[in-house]
Amino acid sequence: MTTDKKEQQTYTIGELAKEFDITPRSIRFYEEQDLINPTRTGMNRIYNNKDRVRLKLILRGKRLGFSLAEAKNLFELYDSNPDSAMQLETMLSMTEQKRAVLLQQLEDIQMLMGELDEVEARCREELAELKRGHKE
Incomplete structure (x- = not known):
């Protein structure tokens, strides 16, 4: 972590990658998607606190x-108006x-688990019957 003349903290790609346990390639991908915008000094990317928060x-x-x-x-939305209620309403929506979506997925998983329980119980019953039949 470094500081410039304005005392604003800056970070290298390696520092951010280590802090968030991700690869530098992931960070470069987010930059390519215009999600973060580091400044450049020669070939080096310099990230500020806004980039880190993003x-x-x-x-x-x-x-x-x-x-x-x-x-x-x-x-x-935030960049166009940092104090916008629209951003909060969008986030709530x-x-x-x-x-x-998650509740629907949870219901689907619970239904599948029930079906698996039934299949497992039938298999165990049939297996037990087969074992009893071989003993006779």
């Missing part, structure tokens, strides 16, 4: 199942949609 939000969003396009949309 990287943290991208990774959190991915864990929650949000796409990079959804993250980019939120960043654009996105979380409601994500929650609905």
Whole structure:
């Protein structure tokens, strides 16, 4: 972590990769997608705190199942008006949609688990019958 004349913290790609346990290639990919925008000094990328925060939000969003396009949309809303209620309303809408999808997936998984339980029970019963038949 380095500081410049304005006392704003800056980071190298290696520092961010280590901090967030991701590869430098992943960080470069997020840059290619215009999600973060480091400055350049020669061939070196210099990331500021805004880039670091955005990287943290991208990774959190991915864990929650949000796409990079959804993250980019939120960043654009924030950039156009940092205090916008529209950004919060959009985020609420996105979380409601994500929650609905996850609840449906949970119901589907519970149904499949029940079906697996039934198949397993039938297999065990048939196997027990076969073993009893061989003993006779």
